[in-house]
Amino acid sequence: MLDPHDTPRFGLWDGHTHSELCPHGSFEPTSAFVERAIALGFERYSLTEHPPLPEGFVDPAPQQDCALPRGSLERYLEHARALRSRYADRIEVCVGLEVDFIPGRERDCRALLDAVGRALDDALLSIHFLPLASGYACIDFSAEHTQRLLIPYYGSLQAVHAAYWRTVRSAVEMDLGPWKPKRIGHLTLTQKFRLELGEPPLEWTLEQVEPILRAMAERGMALDVNAAGLKKPGCRQLYPPEEILVLAVRCGVPLIYGSDAHAVAGVGQLRDEVAQIVTRARGAGASALP
Numbered sequence: 001m002l003d004p005h006d007t008p009r010f011g012l013w014d015g016h017t018h019s020e021l022c023p024h025g026s027f028e029p030t031s032a033f034v035e036r037a038i039a040l041g042f043e044r045y046s047l048t049e050h051p052p053l054p055e056g057f058v059d060p061a062p063q064q065d066c067a068l069p070r071g072s073l074e075r076y077l078e079h080a081r082a083l084r085s086r087y088a089d090r091i092e093v094c095v096g097l098e099v100d101f102i103p104g105r106e107r108d109c110r111a112l113l114d115a116v117g118r119a120l121d122d123a124l125l126s127i128h129f130l131p132l133a134s135g136y137a138c139i140d141f142s143a144e145h146t147q148r149l150l151i152p153y154y155g156s157l158q159a160v161h162a163a164y165w166r167t168v169r170s171a172v173e174m175d176l177g178p179w180k181p182k183r184i185g186h187l188t189l190t191q192k193f194r195l196e197l198g199e200p201p202l203e204w205t206l207e208q209v210e211p212i213l214r215a216m217a218e219r220g221m222a223l224d225v226n227a228a229g230l231k232k233p234g235c236r237q238l239y240p241p242e243e244i245l246v247l248a249v250r251c252g253v254p255l256i257y258g259s260d261a262h263a264v265a266g267v268g269q270l271r272d273e274v275a276q277i278v279t280r281a282r283g284a285g286a287s288a289l290p
């Protein structure tokens with residue numbers, strides 16, 4: 001797999017994208033996504049589809065469309081490999097996955113990585129689900145879903161965030177074998193509905209995040225600097241926001257742009273705006289170094 005420290009300049013690698021096979025995507029041909037990336041001048045493009053969820057895990061999204069259907073992983077990998085060869089002289093396409101870290105289903109995560117890790121050029125590790133008394137809830141489905149399922153179970157919005165941060169921390173610290181992804185996806189996904197639900201105080205969030213960033217740096221892990229949050233009407237904020245990026249820079253965690261495109265128009269979205277935020281964060285992070 002790619003070394004997250006060996007990266008093109010920020011903004012020349014779109015490290016988080018989905019494909020025509022994504023059940024909640026636009027179903028436009030993946031080749032059109034890649035051609036858009038070429039037109040925008042990207043040098044590297046990671047295909048990071050959601051692999052099928054573990055056997056017996058009930059997809060908590062009402063349409064059950066969070067991930068590739070079971071049994072279709074090999075088809076996706078072949079599709080991604082074909083695009084990698086087809087465009088090899090124009091852009092470096094990386095065959096990758098956005099692997100879910102699901103609390104309570106860590107063995108399945110390890111088993112998936114053991115089975116397919118060798119076939120991957122790149123991968124993200126993301127958290128989209130938190131457990132309930134029975135089953136799971138999506139943390140990013142809707143404000144209503146969070147209010148109806150997560151807040152009553154955990155007791156408060158801040159407790160939901162706390163459970164999320166504990167989960168991210170164990171995702172970073174857990175031994176998931178030699179093919180463990182080296183990048184954490186959309187680190188502040190629980191902020192997706194912050195303008196509707198509110199959010200914990202920034203100071204508190206920074207306290208939760210700092211040890212996670214240190215643990216990431218120790219393990220050579222990088223951050224997906226994910227533009228999608230800026231577009232969400234209930235969020236309007238980068239995943240993660242600038243204050244966290246400053247901490248990441250201070251801790252020595254590499255930052256990699258991710259559009260999280262689920263449609264051709266999303267490829268490279270807000271790249272220049274995100275690059276400006278990253279430049280500011282790098283300046284602030286560097287000047288705070290001893």
Ligand SMILES: [Zn+2]
Pocket residue numbers: 018022024050262
């Ligand atoms: Zn998706």
Ligand SMILES: [Zn+2]
Pocket residue numbers: 098126128185186
């Ligand atoms: Zn995601």
